[in-house]
Amino acid sequence: MVSRSAVGIVSTGRALPVSHVSNQDLETVVETSDQWITSRTGIKERRIVNSDETCSGLATIASKIALERAGLRPAEIDLLIVATVTPDRQMPSAACLVQANLQAYNAAAFDLAAGCTGFLFGLNVAEQYLKAGTLKNVLLVGVDILSPFVNWQDRNTCVLFGDGAGAVVMTNVEPGRGLQASKIFSDGHKAGLLYVPSGGSSSPASLRTVRERRHYIRMNGPEIFKFAVNTMVDSTLQVLEMCGKTTADLDYLLPHQANRRIINFALKRLGLKPEQVLVNIHRYGNISSASIPVLLDEAVEQGNIKEGDLLALVSFGAGLTWGAAVLNW
Numbered sequence: 001m002v003s004r005s006a007v008g009i010v011s012t013g014r015a016l017p018v019s020h021v022s023n024q025d026l027e028t029v030v031e032t033s034d035q036w037i038t039s040r041t042g043i044k045e046r047r048i049v050n051s052d053e054t055c056s057g058l059a060t061i062a063s064k065i066a067l068e069r070a071g072l073r074p075a076e077i078d079l080l081i082v083a084t085v086t087p088d089r090q091m092p093s094a095a096c097l098v099q100a101n102l103q104a105y106n107a108a109a110f111d112l113a114a115g116c117t118g119f120l121f122g123l124n125v126a127e128q129y130l131k132a133g134t135l136k137n138v139l140l141v142g143v144d145i146l147s148p149f150v151n152w153q154d155r156n157t158c159v160l161f162g163d164g165a166g167a168v169v170m171t172n173v174e175p176g177r178g179l180q181a182s183k184i185f186s187d188g189h190k191a192g193l194l195y196v197p198s199g200g201s202s203s204p205a206s207l208r209t210v211r212e213r214r215h216y217i218r219m220n221g222p223e224i225f226k227f228a229v230n231t232m233v234d235s236t237l238q239v240l241e242m243c244g245k246t247t248a249d250l251d252y253l254l255p256h257q258a259n260r261r262i263i264n265f266a267l268k269r270l271g272l273k274p275e276q277v278l279v280n281i282h283r284y285g286n287i288s289s290a291s292i293p294v295l296l297d298e299a300v301e302q303g304n305i306k307e308g309d310l311l312a313l314v315s316f317g318a319g320l321t322w323g324a325a326v327l328n329w
């Protein structure tokens with residue numbers, strides 16, 4: 001039986017660029033070492049788009065896989081949310097480009113910008129529509145193409161980020177299954193910790209902004225590190241409490257893949273065992289909104305997650321934003 005109030009993820013898909021960039025490759029670009037990157041972040045390589053690969057293109061590939069696995073035609077999608085801070089262009093939205101690629105002509109399509117927490121913001125928005133019963137099928141994509149916004153002369157940031165897309169189909173499911181709780185948060189006072197100074201309406205592109213390298217990510221890594229550990233722990237505990245569970249009930253934690261050390265600290269504070277956390281940061285680095293849906297898709301495909309497992313998803317990112325969700329898989 002399918003109840004209107006129960007909402008779940010019924011399928012997943014992912015798409016990653018073909019080009020691998022290893023830590024050794026980066027040693028030839030900036031003053032860094034495989035040893036530093038591995039020990040401080042856990043990253044070994046990342047995927048970077050080539051000139052044929054775009055935000056909407058990767059999102060489309062991931063979406064087609066998720067739709068096929070859900071057994072849905074594109075025309076059956078009512079809402080298409082693309083969580084991204086790196087759309088193909090300033091306008092129109094990446095979501096409208098994906099809609100056109102898929103021919104999902106019955107869907108309302110929009111982008112959602114919440115930094116690396118974009119996927120969990122999208123999950124929360126989709127949950128409201130599906131619970132209200134106003135829509136039946138939602139396609140949610142988390143996609144970011146960060147490589148064009150990375151300053152390849154700044155070793156503090158260029159070693160961290162990568163590109164990728166993950167998609168899920170959400171619909172109503174049997175009572176007791178699917179999303180048990182989800183919560184999203186923002187603190188705009190911390191906007192200056194992670195931002196791109198120019199290219200928006202307050203500082204449009206000019207010769208000066210390009211010369212001053214103002215179109216690249218600027219980040220206060222250590223401050224975000226502390227913020228990330230605290231908010232990941234707090235928000236995970238909050239969503240567990242919202243659904244009457246504790247960490248003892250959890251099977252797996254699927255955290256945003258930004259830094260292996262952040263994940264390890266959070267894991268320890270939550271009292272979880274190392275084998276309870278899913279990690280793929282060594283292969284992709286930080287792929288922002290795509291981080292959690294790609295991790296989820298790989299875990300499902302590899303059979304690491306079984307029906308009935310209780311999962312906690314948790315993320316943080318530019319804004320600053322953060323959020324968490326509990327899923328009965």
Ligand code: UT7
Nearest residue numbers: 031032033036040116155156159221222224225258259317
């Ligand atoms: O999705 C949200 C996105 N952002 C994040 O999640 C960022 C969270 N923060 C982090 O992951 C970490 O703070 C970083 C990985 C960014 C930095 O690690 P850290 O352990 O906090 O290092 P640090 O910034 O305190 O720097 C330590 C040293 C510095 O040298 P000095 O000043 O001690 O001589 C840096 O210049 O490490 C140096 N360093 C590097 N050395 C070699 C910074 N980046 C590199 C590098 N290779 N790539």
